[in-house]
Amino acid sequence: MVNFDVIVVGAGTAGSYASYLLAKAGLNVALIEMKRRDKVFKTTGDAIGIHHIERMSIKPPSDVIMIRYEGAELYSPDLSVKYVVLGKGFGLDMAKWAQWLIGEAERAGAHIFDNHKVQGPIIENGFVSGVRVLKPDGSTEDFRAKVVIDASGVGAVVRSRLPREWWVSEPLLPEDVSNAYREIIQVDYDIEKPEFIKIYLDANIAPGGYWWLFPKSRNTMNIGLGLWGKLSEEQGLNPRHNYDRYLANSNIRGVGR
Numbered sequence: 333m334v335n336f337d338v339i340v341v342g343a344g345t346a347g348s349y350a351s352y353l354l355a356k357a358g359l360n361v362a363l364i365e366m367k368r369r370d371k372v373f374k375t376t377g378d379a380i381g382i383h384h385i386e387r388m389s390i391k392p393p394s395d396v397i398m399i400r401y402e403g404a405e406l407y408s409p410d411l412s413v414k415y416v417v418l419g420k421g422f423g424l425d426m427a428k429w430a431q432w433l434i435g436e437a438e439r440a441g442a443h444i445f446d447n448h449k450v451q452g453p454i455i456e457n458g459f460v461s462g463v464r465v466l467k468p469d470g471s472t473e474d475f476r477a478k479v480v481i482d483a484s485g486v487g488a489v490v491r492s493r494l495p496r497e498w499w500v501s502e503p504l505l506p507e508d509v510s511n512a513y514r515e516i517i518q519v520d521y522d523i524e525k526p527e528f529i530k531i532y533l534d535a536n537i538a539p540g541g542y543w544w545l546f547p548k549s550r551n552t553m554n555i556g557l558g559l560w561g562k563l564s565e566e567q568g569l570n571p572r573h574n575y576d577r578y579l580a581n582s583n584i585r586g587v588g589r
């Protein structure tokens with residue numbers, strides 16, 4: 333059995349940054365991540381508003397930022413209406429971002445347990461007193477702490493396994509989920525206005541959500557779509573299928589002109 337002040341489950345952005353802050357404040361922190369450390373990476377659109385990063389008390393190194401944005405262009409379904417929303421942002425290299433944040437947590441003193449999978453909370457006398465962990469060698473071990481933070485994202489490995497009558501108990505409902513798929517592609521032409529991310533509302537391509545084209549450089553783009561989880565469940569919609577059907581072979585270059 334291992335004892336900590338705080339256990340943080342999941343070394344994504346939320347978990348790593350929380351671990352950094354808590355360890356820096358002098359607490360004994362365990363950051364538990366099921367993936368191997370060098371494989372921690374989130375598939376996203378890679379775009380983030382600059383205000384989020386400005387609120388952090390640490391600044392990312394320059395190689396984490398691939399492109400700077402001036403705003404977003406939002407397109408109506410028939411592309412006839414375009415709203416331009418100004419606001420600065422970054423296009424990130426998410427692999428470097430993840431490794432940088434885990435490193436910051438570790439440098440602040442957090443203990444990193446990668447390749448360790450949390451199986452669920454340990455509940456004693458009406459409190460969460462720790463988590464049960466599957467270790468790389470196949471054995472399990474109980475980690476205990478005064479506080480457990482569930483930062484396991486959509487995994488929801490702690491909060492979805494609490495007694496239903498607890499107000500913090502939170503099952504993951506399809507209506508709260510967006511199912512998404514994206515690819516990063518290189519093109520042989522200059523992307524128009526790469527300093528603007530582009531968001532398209534289209535009920536065929538991305539029902540209940542949107543599809544996006546986020547430039548990563550003059551010739552590289554992150555392109556994908558997200559569907560409302562409830563529709564995915566009720567109608568069997570799959571974002572990869574819609575990507576292949578509508579976006580993979582489309583004349584992306586002409587979209588929104």
Ligand SMILES: Cc1cc2nc3c(=O)[nH]c(=O)nc-3n(C[C@H](O)[C@H](O)[C@H](O)COP(=O)(O)OP(=O)(O)OC[C@H]3O[C@@H](n4cnc5c(N)ncnc54)[C@H](O)[C@@H]3O)c2cc1C
Pocket residue numbers: 341342343344345346347364365366367372373374375376377378379380448449450451483484485486487488489512513514556
């Ligand atoms: C395709 C796509 C595009 C997106 N685009 C954008 C975008 O452009 N901009 C933006 O701001 N947001 C975007 N998002 C949303 C963004 O990715 C999430 O909001 C963000 O990653 C959430 O961070 P997190 O730390 O809470 O969770 P996550 O990043 O999901 O991290 C959770 C971590 O917990 C670990 N974990 C899970 N279960 C366990 C377990 N049992 N034991 C141990 N570890 C566990 C996982 O391996 C993971 O490392 C996008 C999401 C997707 C899917």
